[in-house]
Amino acid sequence: QVQLVESGGGLVQSGGSLRLSCVASRFTLDGYTIGWFRQAPGWEREGVGCISSSGSNPYYLSTVKGRFTISRDNAKNTVYLQMDSLQPEDTGVYYCAATQRATESIWEPDYDYWGQGTQVTVSS
Numbered sequence: 001q002v003q004l005v006e007s008g009g010g011l012v013q014s015g016g017s018l019r020l021s022c023v024a025s026r027f028t029l030d031g032y033t034i035g036w037f038r039q040a041p042g043w044e045r046e047g048v049g050c051i052s053s054s055g056s057n058p059y060y061l062s063t064v065k066g067r068f069t070i071s072r073d074n075a076k077n078t079v080y081l082q083m084d085s086l087q088p089e090d091t092g093v094y095y096c097a098a099t100q101r102a103t104e105s106i107w108e109p110d111y112d113y114w115g116q117g118t119q120v121t122v123s124s
Contacts, residue, residue, distance in 0.1 A: 002027050002113045004096050009118030012086055020081040020118060022096030029072065032098040034079040035106055036070060038120070040092035047106020048094070051079060059104045064090075086122045093117040 008020040022034060035050040049060040051070040058070040069082040079096060097111035105111075 002098075004098060004113055004115035006094060006096050006115045006118040009094060009120045011121045011123065014087055014122055014124050016086050016122070017082070017084045018086065018120060020083070020094055020096075020120075022079045022081070022115060024077050024098070028074075029077050029079060029098065030074040032100055033103050033105070034070075034072065035097045035099070035111055036068075036081045037095045037097060037106070037108065038090075038092040039095070039117075040089075043092075045095070045108065047108070048081070050104060050106055052103045057104075059106065061106065083120070086120075088122045088124045091120060091122050094120050 003025045005023050012018055031053050033052050036048040037045050038048050039045040049070050051058040051072055055072050067085045072079040095117045096115045098113040099111045102110040
């Protein structure tokens with residue numbers, strides 16, 4: 001069974017940083033586009049950004065561009081979401097997802113495999 005596991009979430013003060021990891025088990029992430037999504041309380045889940053299998057030109061939601069960086073280490077079967085200058089509005093559960101059906105997408109229906117999420121809380 002394909003499985004994605006996120007880690008690295010936690011509580012951080014406004015202006016702080018966190019690095020989330022997305023690790024795959026039972027399959028290799030090489031060849032998959034990986035997206036990061038988040039869901040704040042009372043809000044629909046939204047795409048934060050994505051990175052293609054080649055790792056070139058990650059795509060970001062406009063509100064996180066310049067603050068968030070997605071990278072991947074295929075040798076470790078891991079994708080990272082580095083989050084800097086965090087703000088309270090970045091609070092939410094963060095999910096990673098994988099697809100082979102798109103190379104640049106933050107549209108949920110494009111993704112086939114999902115992790116369970118990790119909580120990120122940014123205090124003011």
